[in-house]
Amino acid sequence: MDHSLLQNALIYLLAAVVAVPIAKRLGLGAVLGYLLAGIAIGPWGLGLISGVENLLHFSEFGVVLLLFLIGLELEPKRLWAMRRPIFGGGGAQVLLVAAALAGTALLFGIDWKVALIAALGLSLSSTAIALATLEERNLMATPAGAAGFSILLFQDIAAIPMIAIVPMLGVSSGQDSTSWVDAARIIAVIAALVLGGRFLIRPALRMIAGTGMREIFTAFALLLVIAIAMLMQWVGLSMALGTFLAGVLLADSEYRHALESDLEPFKGLLLGLFFTAVGMSVDFAVFLAQPWRILGMVVLFLVIKGLVLYLLAMKLGVARGQRALFAFVLAQGGEFAFVVFGAAATARVFSQEQAAVLVVTVTLSMMATPLLLLWHDKVIAPRHAAGKQRPDDKPEAKEDHVIIAGFGRFGQIVGRLLHANGVSLTVLDHDPDQIDLLRRFGFKVFYGDATRIDLLHAAGAAGARALVLAIDDVEDSLKLVDAAREVFPDLPILARARNVSHYYDLMDRGVTVIERETFESALLLGRRVMQHLGASAWQARQATMKFRAHTLKSLLDVYPYYRDQQQYVSMARQARDELEAMFARDAAARGEKRRGGWDD
Structure with missing residues (x-):
């Protein structure tokens, strides 16, 4: 066994277990905890782990799982009901922020390809940070939370075409453009994915679920995601795109939530590994070489994106008192920006230095989010506290x-x-x-x-x-x-x-x-037996109801003693004796019973 692998796993898990709870306790969030853990154990910290690039590539599977689970959330009916806030508000946010950032970059003389990809990547927010903040503050059911969720959902969808178009802007490798054979292969794989998701995967899930073995169901879920990811990689498409499509195809399946439940721990752990790897890969030499330039980029980025979000919040019906919070929650860069910038560096749209500067910028913007929220809570929120809550602030x-x-x-x-x-x-x-x-x-x-x-x-x-x-x-x-x-x-x-x-x-x-479960039905059958033996319907009902009331009373009377076996038996016998005495009194009051029947 590779002891270096076990050693790296030990260091990673120890760093996560220590850093993340501390970050959560300090109100910094789990994502920042993973980033700080990566910085601490990476080359610019204690230098405990090497081979960061290999770890980053492996941990990208966490992003693949995230896209699959996002696809599972996009049930066609739900997507259609949310179409206006998702594609209207979300589309406006991405386009406006990207346009503002790209325009600013062009003013500084940045190449248009670099400006475009950088602006698109920076228009995305951190789903993990934003959703956690909205849930912690109980804002998911408010207009601010609903608008924020719609925008994040659109961003997650938009990240896929962003990643897909990056290679198109890259430097040509000297090979001919994609051949008709390659194009046909891509079309065939996507068609097979759509048809297989509808007619093969669901029956397979049903068969696996029928075994009643939860671990096999989990194994099949992982097998499904890995197989689709590798298939998409084989034809040269984004692994995330393939798993996202598979998730959408299974979004209305009865096994959707079981898949989510089984894959969620793997997604969380691998995403944590991804953020840790990102923290380890941050090139602080770039920051130390030009700290004021990078800090200026972070501030300019947060101001531009935050201002666009604040103005957009007015159009989305967000209450006045929540607009600044809405902007701060979504102002940072997101985890998909790392993927976009990594793809851009691979396609040689970015130089390695440009990619490193942007990665540091996004990381610092994430770290700035808790400070912005703290400023909001201490300075901005008190100004709105005196006003009455508007009707549209109330949770839906x-x-x-x-x-x-x-x-x-x-x-x-x-x-x-x-x-x-x-x-x-x-x-x-x-x-x-x-x-x-x-x-x-x-x-x-x-x-x-x-x-x-x-x-x-x-x-x-x-x-x-x-x-x-x-x-x-x-x-x-x-x-x-x-x-x-x-x-x-x-x-x-x-x-x-x-x-x-x-x-x-x-x-x-x-x-x-x-x-x-059998008490009421047994009473009903006993009542019908009494009628069959000659009792009137009224007499049978009265006897049954009296027996029922006494039994329920005895049940409650015995309850305080049921753990004491001796006392329990004594109380049960007492209840039975009382029932017999009660029926004896009823019989005496009614007169002598006929043999084999009852008086009318």
């Missing part, structure tokens, strides 16, 4: 729906009743056949383990009216309650209990609305 209403976890024999009845009465449902289940059936009847259904918090988040548990717990397995049921109580404390939970012990375990966890 969350989706009104009920989540049903488990759609077996019990959950089906609950779901059909609610669905028949116009209640919007979201179903969580791990049976591929069941999922396929539900989707055909128009249910919103997610494949996966309902006890996983990421799946609950994806299903909209934060805004749900209630969670109906209908899972068969008792341990999984209790695990789900524990997870939901911890992350969604305000989410009402209505549960099905398999038995008395399960009932008590649910009560221990604060669940108050519980139905024993």
